[in-house]
């Protein structure tokens with residue numbers, strides 16, 4: 001990204017300028033963490049390489065798996081229960097709008113995750129035509145944890161007010177092989193049982209990382225022996241929690257770290273939690289040789305526009321449908337390819353344009369502003385789904401790294417999503433939606449619907465076609481699981497509308 005100015009088009013120039021700007025935050029700490037770990041433990045590079053190599057086989061596996069039909073799905077899939085551990089000082093607590101603001105932020109954050117992971121984000125209309133066929137449904141749902149590990153009622157978050165303004169550089173403590181303060185009982189809030197809950201800490205970063213938005217410890221870090229079990233989960237900057245809309249609900253009051261105010265920091269970090277990478281594969285300013293060279297290389301060697309004498313093979317994200325990309329894209333890019341985004345300096349490999357629709361800077365896994373990211377690609381979606389929606393033991397990737405089904409256990413605890421009646425807290429529409437599952441999708445005939453009958457009365461389930469015509473209906477029977485056979489219907493898109501006493505939730509399904 002430096003020598004061949006004469007070869008650079010205006011498109012590449014704009015991309016170069018985006019990189020040259022230094023005012024952007026680091027955004028996500030994964031690249032920095034990887035580089036620091038490699039510097040300390042050179043063998044960590046091979047671990048990362050193995051983990052990455054397991055992703056496309058995992059995505060391919062899931063692509064086949066989900067076409068096998070509902071008879072392959074013998075166990076219901078439920079939403080992933082999230083507990084937000086909020087570790088902030090009193091000023092930051094007030095910044096979040098106090099308790100009332102935190103409740104609204106948690107609720108809007110769950111809504112954003114469910115939109116983004118289920119192809120329901122309203123800003124998908126901004127996806128260029130060339131990328132639309134890659135816009136994919138991960139199929140993972142999320143809900144607030146309403147029961148804690150001791151069986152007591154929970155609002156889905158807990159707060160610890162700490163003195164001063166620091167949480168000791170939060171997630172980067174993994175470099176120091178110490179337990180991060182914010183994840184330790186006493187100095188912070190300890191993880192809840194990570195075989196059942198997805199732990200998210202909302203903190204303030206200090207020290208050398210004031211420009212950090214989030215960092216993740218995935219299960220492979222733990223099974224690989226690189227992190228303690230209690231560190232598994234995600235850290236995000238406290239004022240990126242939730243959304244000011246339009247994809248979220250009422251954001252409440254307090255301050256927001258604009259332009260990271262639409263809840264996409266957690267959408268991005270959750271991608272890492274389910275093992276996928278940045279589209280450029282993490283070579284860049286914090287890269288670590290030999291596997292992650294330090295200056296935005298392309299995933300091949302030879303002369304490229306990125307480097308006049310490029311003999312180094314750069315990194316890739318391990319997935320086929322994210323085009324080669326030299327390094328992160330910031331801001332809100334102006335797309336310059338009709339039907340696509342734009343090329344960066346990795347566009348030509350020999351005489352072949354490897355970025356015919358541009359780069360995946362519109363993916364949630366790039367570094368663009370919250371309002372400029374709109375999708376997961378098919379391979380990104382399938383790789384994540386293989387970790388979460390498939391029973392463990394169905395298949396394995398590279399041993400111990402990104403193992404298929406490794407987070408399936410998080411989808412097996414619907415009772416944790418049911419609002420405790422003793423608190424008198426009724427489930428919100430968002431919670432109803434997040435605790436409802438319709439699967440498999442796509443389906444070859446039978447669909448299964450799981451609901452929380454204890455949380456809300458289900459009046460009936462109605463299936464309609466694209467013309468709005470009712471094609472099936474069953475009445476609620478005060479049970480948690482329903483099944484409808486649609487095999488006699490024409491192939492195509494249908495809508496499953498679940499009518500609860502306090503409102504309706506609709507899911508789109510594909511009959512194929």
Ligand SMILES: [Zn+2]
Nearest residue numbers: 028030268278
């Ligand atoms: Zn990241």
